[in-house]
Amino acid sequence: MTSTAIVRFRRDLRLHDNPTLVAASDADRLLPVYVVDPRRVGEQAYGGPDSFRYQRTGGHRARFLRESLSDLRERLREHGSDLLVRRGRPADVLPEIADAVDADVLHEQALPTTEERETGAAVGDALAADGVARRTHWTHTLHHPDDLPVHPTVIDDTFTPFRERVEAESTGRDPVPTPDLPPLPDQLPEAGEIPEPLGSVPEASADGRGVLPFRGGESRALARVEEYLWTGDHLREYKETRNGLVGADYSAKFSPWLAAGCLSPRYVASEVDRYEAERVANDSTYWLVFELRWRDFFQFQFLQHGSQQFRREGIRNRTDLDWRWDETAFRRWADGETGVPFVDAAMRELAATGYTSNRARQNAASLLANDLRLDWRRGAAHFERLLVDYDPASNYGNWAYIAGVGNDSRDRAFDVLSQGERYDSDAAFVTRWCPELADLTAVAPDYAREPWTAPREALVEAGVELGVDYPRPMAGLDDRYESIP
Template identity: 40%
Template sequence: MMARRAGRVAAPVSSGLAGAAAASEGRRAVATGATSASGGTAVVWFKATDLRLHDHGPLSKAHAAHSHVVHVMCIDPRWFGASPTGFAKTGFHRARFLSESVADLARSLAARGSSLVVRASRPEVALPAVAAACGASAVYAHSEVCSEELAADRAVRAALHGLPSPVRLSQCWGNTLHDVADLPFDASSDTPQVFSQFRRLVEAKCKPRPPLPPPPALRPAPPGFAAGTSPHGLAMLPLDGGGPGSQPPHSHAAVRPLPASAVDAVLAGRVPMAWELGCALPPGMDTSALRPVAPPAGVGLPPGVALASGPGATSGGAVPPDAPAAPAAPAPALSARQVECGGLRDPRCAIQLFGGETAALARLRLYLWDEDRLREYKQTRNGMAGQGFSSKLSPWLAVGALSPRQVAAEVARYERERVANESTYWLLFELLWRDYFRFACIGWGSDVFRLAGPKRALDPGRGWSRDPAVWGPWTRAQTGYPLVDACMRELTQSGFMSNRGRQNVASFLARDLEADWRVGAEWFESLLADHDPCSNYGNWTYVAGVGADPREDRYFSIPKQARNYDGHGTFMRLWLPEVAGFSPEQLARPQDYPQGLDVVRRRAKLAFQENAHLTDEVAIKRAVAKGRYWVREIHATHALHKYRSIKKRYY
């Protein structure tokens, strides 16, 4: 959930994988019903990455092996601190999506006669308290990969072991298409460093396991454990000294507690909303563009939300790419509470994101079956405007409201019942990318969060700047390049950005602005509803040239990308009303955009100053040609001529 700057953690991960592999064998017995309840009480620890009932190994194992089960979700205050650059680690959009996902899980458990205990506390504080209160002998949870999540697991294990009656932490692998135990290599040391090699090995020797169904019947909590439940299915328990400000004996970490509003919500039997967790709206968000948006059919309205009636209300199922832009008349800025409680969202966004397993399965059904879009996925996946151009399942995969194996099973059924083609394969191909980054991060450890990345090498010719004057316009969608600014504005307004947009804005920040790529990764981590540390940081290292990309100096030309993927300017005009009168070519070439011309001039001046000491023409050519986008895009063609023409024209 948070940005990392810790040391390498490959060794602890490796030891954890041995237990995960052994536990995965137990899952097979669970799936076939070979394990029967043996009595006693278990706790299922739901995390921010597995908020579902289907294909949930710890849930299935606990209900098969115990006569009583308690379900717990801990909202960790460490998720809501500040990143090294100073951004909110979990921003408003991601917090709202998470809150909705937890609330949906609580409703699903309540519908099956069970409940969810939600605690606004660190898991190493809350889980031992709940385990002691219900007399549990085991806590079941999924295994982790990244440093902060692993640290939380170790803290929980130590706290459970330190109880008067020690409680074991049983973990198993999950949340990937392939199980770690099925890989044809040791993930902690031998994961191929190039994706194509990984793909060939896995496709040749692995097959995804079928998803586990939800337990046929949920075991009850032990008698007398819960004093009662709220209408939302949350167990109403006192904090018993385990509030967010308390410290377990083994921990000396200073953790800022969550706001009192979050604790009050939990005590009242509600899942805290984003505003109650202290999440403010993203800087620069235009609240005048927001409208009440109802969730898709079959998806419940999040608790605490009351949609305003009127002509501005829209459905969350499908928003057309030509949705109205922001009104011309200025409107008072709204607070995070007003936006969230009013169900306000930007109707221009490619998809309206509602958290939870119910919404995830509805989206999967809509994309594959109702609209039959999977058959053309490969051809449309690089679109930028409209909800149907790609699956957009990543937000639900990120919070675990949807299992990748469930997606694979539905794709297989689609291939049997409708069509099997390159597009159906390509959706699984994208899930393989997700697997690759997760397994690769096991071996990379915290290198994936360092400036030099998994390559452990930096190009000395690049600036890697952390100066806000360099990256600030990028975060504010004020670079002067319409394609970049439109993507960044959609992110600010909605918590979503297309895959094509992400590649372009990441390349722009890392290659063109020559900023520290981790600034961009932290900004994505804060705002993207589908943030996953392995995929987010892995992709950023890839684009920045410090990751697993076998190509040297991969680069995205923004004008070329604008022409290829938004040739009519539909997406750019949708998010930038100020350029509504620009032609497609003016939108593609930022030199014709006054603000963009200023940026070009500033960057060209910097390029000139950096290379002013060079006298050899060959050296000058190499320096200018090496990623100097600002120079390349000004009219001259020959590298040396570009350099000299800039000097003559502007200085």
């Protein structure tokens, strides 16, 4: 009897190191499918207590996803297969497809957040009603949950103990090779066009000031690994340069492809191992894998704590914090008009490109959550819409961490002014995204980073009138943000 399988791609848009695809390829016939779920694209309620509405997917990620799907389709066709694309709720669409091709089983990626798990379970229930099995595979972390020293639902809530145990007691699995793909089913539905744009979201073009154009797809992901590690030989100094703000190669910038699953973290680690064997092993090579373990940590924390991770009180149930709701203040932060150049540059870069560095993200988040004490969830949701490398666990986990309601009990507030002085000493980042302050650097970079401290004559010489050409710092910040008389 001929067996027919469906492989549903989710956040694993690749052929390399994809155990889901390997398992599905045991069938006699195989149909690859991607479902565009409108609930992930349009405006939705955040949900839960004190909810609000927000747009879930912005133009940069919409473009990146379409490019990733186009690349996946091309790579599948090179292997004698294809990609069927449909729009709708997966629990409605997938049973129809299974019936059309007389499928026996659907293979798909297992994911950690409550919403993703509930969506998968709904698909399983709908398929089971028609006698179709559902098989899931964990494919998007460096360490497989089965290989952890303890079950992921009981790991420590602090990263360092988790990392130390994993490094001492867990061995990562080797990447699996790309399988030979079975032929498509005989009764094949029309492949369908990849929506452009995805739903009602206008795609955003790249801004020339961005650090990279970030084109989606497995092909570009593998090329970026080759460029960063091997052609550019940048890995040897990653730890020293990773806090940079301007330029393509101060950090690896693999995160957009990791988030969409165009790139496997196990493949990255295997390339680091090869780099250490062929070129150099040092703190920088270790640190890149260290960052992959940070990413793993948040994925497993969301398995452990479920929807509590998205609540305002967080996993620490912080009911002692008073969160403000000030729409004007939030919009100034979101639009890069806080009057604090280091944060404004970050927010303008994010809006223009879908990306800003981890250092910039942390400072922007800290100003919103710790200085202005605005509801951190709104900031996280704003990042969800804009980030080309949005990953739910990494994004919301890091925001909760900065806001003091997530992992680690330490105060994570950032001194934004000292951070700007340390990481943007020449104000190159600030003036790249706040060009109205550029002429202040001719007097002193400090004045571009903190224009309220500039003497009147310096402001006049630079043609900057605070409150007109560039905003004064927002109300609610401490007295360090007050103008010198």
